[in-house]
Amino acid sequence: MKQIMGYSDKISVCPSETIRFMVSCEKASNYKARLVRIIHGDTNPEGPGYKERAVKSDLEGTYKGRKQAICPGSCIVIPNHRAFEQLGSFSVQAMVWPTTPEKGRQSILSRWNAKSGAGFILGLDDQGGLVLTLGDGTGASEDVRTGKVMLAREWYFVAASYNAANGEVCLYQDPLVAYAKVDTSAELRRTAKVRPRHANGAPFVVAAHYAQTSNGRARTDGHYNGKIDRPSLADRVLSRLEMEQLRGGDPPHSLSSAIVGLWDFSKQITTEQIIDVSPNRHHGETLNLPARAMTGWNWTGEEMCWRHKPEQYGAIHFHDDDLYDAGWEADFAFTAPAGLQSGLYAAHVATEDDEDFIPFVIRPERGKATSKLVFVVPTASYMAYANEHMATDAALAELLTGSVVALQPVDVFLHEHREYGYSCYDTHSDGSGVCYSSRLRPILTMRPKYQSWLGGKGSSLWQMNADTHIIDWLEAMKFDYDCITDEDLHAEGYEAIAPYRVFMTSTHHEYWSKQMWDALDAFKKAGGRLIYTGGNAWYWRIAYHPTKPGVIEVRRAEGGIRAWAAEPGEYYHSFTGEHGGLWRRQGLAPQKMAGVGFSAQGFDLSSYYRRTKESFDSRVNFIFEGVDKDELIGNFGLIGGGAAGLELDRADRLLGTPPNALVLASSENHTPIYMVVLEEILINAPGLCGGENDLVRADIVFYETPSGGAVFATGSIAWAGSLSHHNYDNDVSRITSNVLRRFLDERPF
Amino acid sequence: MYQIRPEDKAYVEEFKKTPIGHHSPNLQRILNLFRGEPMAGKYVLICTRPHREWTLAVLPGARGERIRMTEEVFQSIEQAEWYVFKQRWAKYAGENLGD
Numbered sequence: 001m002k003q004i005m006g007y008s009d010k011i012s013v014c015p016s017e018t019i020r021f022m023v024s025c026e027k028a029s030n031y032k033a034r035l036v037r038i039i040h041g042d043t044n045p046e047g048p049g050y051k052e053r054a055v056k057s058d059l060e061g062t063y064k065g066r067k068q069a070i071c072p073g074s075c076i077v078i079p080n081h082r083a084f085e086q087l088g089s090f091s092v093q094a095m096v097w098p099t100t101p102e103k104g105r106q107s108i109l110s111r112w113n114a115k116s117g118a119g120f121i122l123g124l125d126d127q128g129g130l131v132l133t134l135g136d137g138t139g140a141s142e143d144v145r146t147g148k149v150m151l152a153r154e155w156y157f158v159a160a161s162y163n164a165a166n167g168e169v170c171l172y173q174d175p176l177v178a179y180a181k182v183d184t185s186a187e188l189r190r191t192a193k194v195r196p197r198h199a200n201g202a203p204f205v206v207a208a209h210y211a212q213t214s215n216g217r218a219r220t221d222g223h224y225n226g227k228i229d230r231p232s233l234a235d236r237v238l239s240r241l242e243m244e245q246l247r248g249g250d251p252p253h254s255l256s257s258a259i260v261g262l263w264d265f266s267k268q269i270t271t272e273q274i275i276d277v278s279p280n281r282h283h284g285e286t287l288n289l290p291a292r293a294m295t296g297w298n299w300t301g302e303e304m305c306w307r308h309k310p311e312q313y314g315a316i317h318f319h320d321d322d323l324y325d326a327g328w329e330a331d332f333a334f335t336a337p338a339g340l341q342s343g344l345y346a347a348h349v350a351t352e353d354d355e356d357f358i359p360f361v362i363r364p365e366r367g368k369a370t371s372k373l374v375f376v377v378p379t380a381s382y383m384a385y386a387n388e389h390m391a392t393d394a395a396l397a398e399l400l401t402g403s404v405v406a407l408q409p410v411d412v413f414l415h416e417h418r419e420y421g422y423s424c425y426d427t428h429s430d431g432s433g434v435c436y437s438s439r440l441r442p443i444l445t446m447r448p449k450y451q452s453w454l455g456g457k458g459s460s461l462w463q464m465n466a467d468t469h470i471i472d473w474l475e476a477m478k479f480d481y482d483c484i485t486d487e488d489l490h491a492e493g494y495e496a497i498a499p500y501r502v503f504m505t506s507t508h509h510e511y512w513s514k515q516m517w518d519a520l521d522a523f524k525k526a527g528g529r530l531i532y533t534g535g536n537a538w539y540w541r542i543a544y545h546p547t548k549p550g551v552i553e554v555r556r557a558e559g560g561i562r563a564w565a566a567e568p569g570e571y572y573h574s575f576t577g578e579h580g581g582l583w584r585r586q587g588l589a590p591q592k593m594a595g596v597g598f599s600a601q602g603f604d605l606s607s608y609y610r611r612t613k614e615s616f617d618s619r620v621n622f623i624f625e626g627v628d629k630d631e632l633i634g635n636f637g638l639i640g641g642g643a644a645g646l647e648l649d650r651a652d653r654l655l656g657t658p659p660n661a662l663v664l665a666s667s668e669n670h671t672p673i674y675m676v677v678l679e680e681i682l683i684n685a686p687g688l689c690g691g692e693n694d695l696v697r698a699d700i701v702f703y704e705t706p707s708g709g710a711v712f713a714t715g716s717i718a719w720a721g722s723l724s725h726h727n728y729d730n731d732v733s734r735i736t737s738n739v740l741r742r743f744l745d746e747r748p749f
Numbered sequence: 750m751y752q753i754r755p756e757d758k759a760y761v762e763e764f765k766k767t768p769i770g771h772h773s774p775n776l777q778r779i780l781n782l783f784r785g786e787p788m789a790g791k792y793v794l795i796c797t798r799p800h801r802e803w804t805l806a807v808l809p810g811a812r813g814e815r816i817r818m819t820e821e822v823f824q825s826i827e828q829a830e831w832y833v834f835k836q837r838w839a840k841y842a843g844e845n846l847g848d
Binding site: 043044045046391392393394395396398399402403404405406407408409412415416417418429449451457604605671672673691 | 768769770771772774777780781784785786787788791792793794795796799800803806808812813814815816826829830833
C-alpha cells in the first residue's frame, strides 16, 4: 500500500516563480519534505546506482500528514436555480449510447440530493433498463422501470414525464436501430405514489447525481458510462410528439414556455462550458473532462471533422473513471531562488515507511540561458504514459516483453486503486480509449527509482527514469546544460530555445503538439543543432488544452502502434479542432525532423550497431574519433544489454530523411519479438520480425542543415542505457560526447 | 490456437538454456501460445527487492481485484521464467518437466 504521494500544480518554474505541492498520507500524522536534484534514478547494481543531490531550500521541513480523497468520474453540473426548485410536473429526455448498461445503477439526468433522497433521477437500473427514481426527501422513494435491458453501444431515445396533478409517470426507451427478435423498446405509464420533492438544493447533473459539496467542489455519485446527446428539461408533461421536436434543430414556439433547459453539447466543444440554448441560460460545466467532440446520435459519417458539422457532434462520452484535477489542498509551496542551477528536481516527501518524489524542472531565468545546451524534458510523453496499466490490463504485455511481466509495487497499487486515473495507453472501464491525460494527480510511474515492465531486460526503465541516464551522463561528463519542459516549448515556442546552440532530446520524445514541432523546426532553420539519442520521437500529434493547465489530448486515429483505436469520426482533437493521430499521417514523418523515424519495436533484449561505409566519410570523422573501424557500437548496456533496443528508428529518404544525410551505422541481430511497425504494413504477410526483415533496425544518422546547423540521431530508446558502461568510457559515450562537443562549437557546419 | 505436439519437447532444452532472447521459430511458436494467455489467471512477477528478488503472482483478470501473491520467490528473472514455463508445459502438454 502506498503510504504517501503527491503532485504539483506546475511542472516547471523559473527563478522567483512559485510551485505548490499537494500531498496525501495514508496513515502517517506527519512527513518530511526536502528538495533534491535528480541525477540518476536507476537503482540497478550493474550501473552507477541511484544518485540524487540534496539541495537546501525553504521547503525542507516536517509537515502534517492527512489523507486527501481522489474522486474520479465525469459529469456535467448545472448550478441549482429556482426554476429547478419550483418544478411540479416535468419532462426530461436525452439521446443516450450506454456502454456498460450491465454495470449497475447509473444516473443519466438527475436533480437529486443523495443526502435527503429528494428529487428525481432518470437512469439505468441494476439490470440495464431505463428507470425513473422519485424521492420525497423523507425517506420514501419509488422506481418506475421499463424492465427492458438496453443494448450496449446502441443509440436510444430515453425520456420520462411526471404529472404532479395525478402522479402519472410516462417512460420511453426507444432504440434507433431495430433488430428482429430482440425488442429493447418500451413505452409505459404508471401512477407513482411518491411525489418528488424538487426543493432539494441540488444542481441539475448529467451522467451522475449530486452527493455532497466538499471543499467547494460538487462531489457526485452514480456515474454513467457512455454518450449523452441533447438533454433537456421541461416544466410540464410533454407529449411524445413534443419530445421528438426537442431531439434536434430549433424547438417550435409552442414549446418555448415549457423548456427549462435544452443543452446543446455541440456548442463550445473546445471548452468545459455546457451551453443551455434555451432563453433561460442554465449553463454549466463539465467535471473531470468527459470526452467531447464525439459523434452524436445523428452523425451520418459524411463528415469526419467536428468543426465542419458540429451539429452532428452533440455527444459527450462520460466515464466513471475520468479524472482531471484531483483538487487536493496544497501542503507547501516553493519559490525557486535566483541562482539555483537549472535541472530536473523533485520534492522528496517521506513518512517512516514510504517515500515519494514529485518531479519538476527548474529553468534558468526567463530569456537568460546559462548554457549553450538545452535538454528538453518530454513531459507530454510522461503524461501520455502517466499511471499506465497495460501490464495488468492488456494480455499482449508478455508477448511484447518476451518474458513474464515484472510488476513493481506501484503497478500493483495502481491496478488495485483505479481512482488515480489512466494513461493514454489505457482504456476506460467501458473499453473506450483514454484520450486525455492530466498531471494534476499523483503520477507514480513518473518517478526516479521506478522500473517499468516495458523497459527491457536489465534496468527496465521507461520515460522519465530512463531519461536520467542522459542527465547522469551530462553530469558525469561535466557538460553544463539547462532544462525546460514540453509545456514550456509549447507555450513559448521558438523563444524558449532560441538562446541555445544545441537541443538535446530524451530517450523517447514521442508526443508533440504543433507548437512544439514548429518551435524545433524554427530552431533548426536558424542553425540550431539537434541531438536525438532516443527512439520513436515525433510520433503522435497532441493538443494541450487551450485554457485548462496540465492536460493533453491524444486521438489514436488510423495508423500507428495503438493501445486503442479512436472511433470513426472522432479523429479530431476536442481541445483544438486539429486532426489527431500520427504526425507521419499528416505529411510530417519523424524523418523530416531528425532523419530517422519509428521502424520496429520489441522489449526484451537490445543489440548493437555496425558501422557503414558512410561512417568513414571525412564529414563525420569527428564523430568516430576514438572508435575502431571494426568496432561493434553499443554491444553492452543497462537497457536490454545493448544500445539499439526497445523502439527503433530508421532513415528513409522518401519519408523525409534529407538527401545529404549519412547513415553511419545500423543495428542488427534483433530478437524475433522485434516487429515492424504497423504503419509500414499494407498487406500483412510473414517475415515481419527481427532477423528476417530489414526494417527491424536502428540507423545512426548525421546531416548538416542549410544554415550551418546539424542533426545527429541514434534512433534507439536503449542508447542512453549504454552511456555509463565501463565508467562512461565506451564507444556510445565517446560518440555522443564527440558529437556534443562539436555541436556546441559555434563554427558552422 | 496452436496445440503442443510431441516433437515440441525438443525445444524445452533450448528454452531452459535461453529463456529470454533469440529463439528458434519452433520455440517461439510455443512461447507465443504460453505468453499470450488471457489475463485471468496469468502469471506475473512482483518485484519484492529491487533487482534481487521477484515473487510469482497471479492476475485476477478484473480491474481493481487483488493480485494474488504465491509462495514462489526467485532470485533471478531466468529462474522465474523456467518455473512458469514448466507450469504452462504441464497445462498445455500434460507433462511435468523436471528441474
